[in-house]
Amino acid sequence: MRWFFILSGVIACAGQPVSSSCPVQMSPPSVVVRFGDSFSVNCSSSSDQIQSMGLETMYGSTKTTGLSYVTITIESATDWNIVVMCYINRVVDGQCLETLPVTVYKTPDRVSISQPSLEGPLVEGNQYSIQCDIVNVAPVSNLSVHWHKGDTVSSTERFDGSSVSPVNVTSVFNLTAQRGDDGTQIWCEAQLDFSGQVPNLTTIKSESRDVIVLYSPTFMEPKNVTLELPARGKFTLDCAAAGKPTPVYSWQFPHSIQRTNRNENQSSLAPSIQLPGTYRCTASNSQGSKAKYFTVTEATRNRTTFAALVGGFVFLGVVIFIAGLFLFPAELPSLFKLDFSLALLHRRLSAENNMGINFLKWILTLCMFHLVSGEGCSLILKPSRVVVGFGEPVSVSCEAARPVRVLGWESAISAAHTQQELSVQWKVDSLIDWIEEPICYGVFFTAPRQCEEKLNLVLYKTPDSVSIRPVNHTGPMVEGKEYQLLCEVQNIAPVQYLTLRWYKGQTEVYKHSFAELTSSSPVQVSSVLMVTPTKAENGAQYRCVAELELGPEGPRPPPTVTSEPLNASVYFPPTFLSPEPEVLDLVVGAEITLNCTATGNPTPMYSWQSSNPNEERMEDEAALTSPSLLPGTYTCTASNALEKKSKQFVVKAKTKGV
CATH class of the missing domain: 2.60.40.10 (Immunoglobulins)
Incomplete structure (x- = not known):
């Protein structure tokens, strides 16, 4: 209203209508000034028809007659909406005026991170929303907030808004914790950008927050190892793993040395008794456990030497046989007559040449021993894959397909073994151990004398809750604007089998899987759905469904938990x-x-x-x-x-x- 009277006064003074095109030049062409600072404006014209010209502001005015320029200085910009007008009164065309764009800015009083979750450790794979609060900044349309994680800018948010006076705003950064984030720092900074009109404008930073991420162990050398038992000297098994908290190590040994060589909580093992077999190292912490296997085999036997020995014995037997024929030629026709009957040969050699038959028996024994020494490890798990709910009972049978000296189960709970049967059972009445990895082992009479089979065990838990809510918004939505809906799932395992399905009414509109995550213990996860509502969606119901697809061995239909519906109210x-x-x-x-x-x-x-x-x-x-x-x-x-x-x-x- 005040400017209406000023403009009316300018027009009234001239007694002429205001022209839409005005030959004036303002210097500078636009003004960006800090709240409370001073600035000057010069207005000039190249027209030769000027009677008078002037500058009008809410702080005062100035006017000249017969000059082609006029200057005004504002000592202190204390208003957020300042208007500066330059007008000229011309001899012929009457009055015209131009308005100078003036932007008054103020840097924030405070920039801070307000997120309680950063006060404690984060868990790998979980998503966290971190909030940056910017207090008393203007104008908001020129504000950018940069999120720093370590040495990189991870996110930048720019704000829209028409307010020219100071406001409080909030920026949200969604962080999915990764082990690489552990030890880094996160902070936000607020910056007003006026395209170079204000050089060296101060950027206001928040305090830095240290990020601590808990993650399950990962072996430095992840592959399982096979090595040959050295003829002389000792071998060392390296099971070093990285994890947070620091992993604790446990070792499981081939059955024959289990009770004589226990080394707990060591990342490397140099057994005092050097024997072949499968050694299992488990690195575990509060976030999970990982196992690594070391297969130590016996040195390969020299087959050339063995073949030479067998050939020598065969040659010696043939020599003795031929010598017997020359010593007893009378029997030669009968031998051919009976087609070299093995029975006659046996009787002849038994009566005359016991030494030859003994050689042949010994050679046959060696050959048979060589044939049976290469049998494979034959352990059969029934069933080979088990899916069991948290707290439910489970039972699995391990069977040996060849004679076995000892057959048993290695397990943190319900370990078992037998020395008489070809089958042994692993049974738990209520399974509640998230890092349980049962292994069936066998100690056999023939090589390979020791082997094992790991049970493919999936322990699952349906979520405690599934909920849905808008992100950074309350109340009804407005037609045509974009919104985020957040679905949060609490305490579900194993997360890699989870699929989150979004529904609008009865129609599925989005599906989110988590196959890239590997945690076996319960975690919290979330999913975001972007919506741009129309008036037809007023009253629509949104919901999300958490579904655990556990494979053919899992329950049918797959277990699901559904959120309460979110009723969409759309203004149009x-x-x-x-x-x-x-x-x-x-x-x-x-x-x-x-x-x-x-x-x-x-x-x-x-x-x-x-x-x-x-x-x-x-x-x-x-x-x-x-x-x-x-x-x-x-x-x-x-x-x-x-x-x-x-x-x-x-x-x-x-x-x-x-």
Whole structure:
């Protein structure tokens, strides 16, 4: 209102209308000034028709006559909406003016991170929302917030807004904790950007927060190892792993040395008794456990030497056999007659040459021993994969396909073994150990003398809760704007089998899987759905469903937990059922109805106006029904919190019967 009077005064002084095009130049062409600082403006014109010119501000004005320039200085910019106008009064074309853009800024009083979750350790794979609060900054449309993680800028948020006075704003950074984040620092900084008009403008930073991430162990050398038992000297098994908290180590040894060589909580092992077999190292902490296997084999036997020995014995046997034929030629025809019957050969050698038959028996024994020494490890788990709910019972059988000296289960709970049977059972009445990894082992009479099979065990737990809520928004949504819906799942395992399904009504609109995560113990995860609502979605219900797809061995149908529905309330401006103007004929004495019904949320309010000054006051209803309406134009306005819309009805007089 104040500027209306100033502008009116400028026009009144000249007595001339204001031109839309004005030959003036403002220096500088725009002003960016800190709140409370001073600035100067010069206005000049190249026109030779100037009678007078001046500068008008809320802080005062200045005017010159006969000059082509004028200057004004504002000592202290203490208003957030400053207008500076330069005008000239010309001999011929009257008055014209230009307005100088002035931006008054203020850096934030404080920038801070307010997120309680950063006060304690984070868990790898979980998502955290970190909030940066910026207090008392202006103008918000020039504000950027940069999120730093270590030496990199991880996210930048720019703000939209029309407010020129100071406001408080918030920026949210969503962080999915990774082990690489452990030990880094996170902070945010607020910066006002005026495209170089204010050089060296101070950036306001928050305090830094140290990030601590808990993660499950990972071996420095992740692959399982196979090595040959050295003929002389000792071997060392390296099981070093990285993890937070620091991993604790445990070792499981081949059965024959289990009770004589225990080394707990060591990342490397140099057994005092050097024997072949499978050694298992487990690195574990509060976030999970990982196992690594070392297979130590016996040195490969020299097959060339073995073949030479067998060949020598065969040659010696043949020599003895031929010598017997020469010593006893009388028997030669009968030998051919009986086609070298093995029975006659056996009797002859038994009677005359016991030494030869003994050689042949010994050679046969060696050959048979060589054939059986290469049998594979034959352990069969029934079933080979087990899916069991947290706290439920489980039972698995391990069977040996060849004679076994000892058969057993290695397990943190319910270990078992047998020395008589070809089958042994692992059974737990209530399984509640998230790092349980049962292994069936066998010690056999023939090589390989020791081997093992690990049970594929999946322990699952349905979530404690599944909930859905808007992100950084409360109340109804507005048609055409973009919003985020957040689905949070509490305490679910194993997360890699989880699928989150988003539904609008009965229609699936988005699916989110977590196959890249590896935690076996319960975790918290979330999913974000982007929505841009329309008026047709007013009253729609959104929900998310957490589904554990555990494979063919899992329960059917897969276990699911569904969130409470989120009812979407969508605001949209009024829309007339029939938006076009209507022309109606008015018959004297007949009742007429003007229907202005419109849809909208919130429900529209109605008002009526008539072009006829004699029209009586009309009700604020959607439909106007009356026998006493006068001819003329009626304008109906439907309005709600978002917008106003109008519709016209033209009522024409018509004589009865015409």
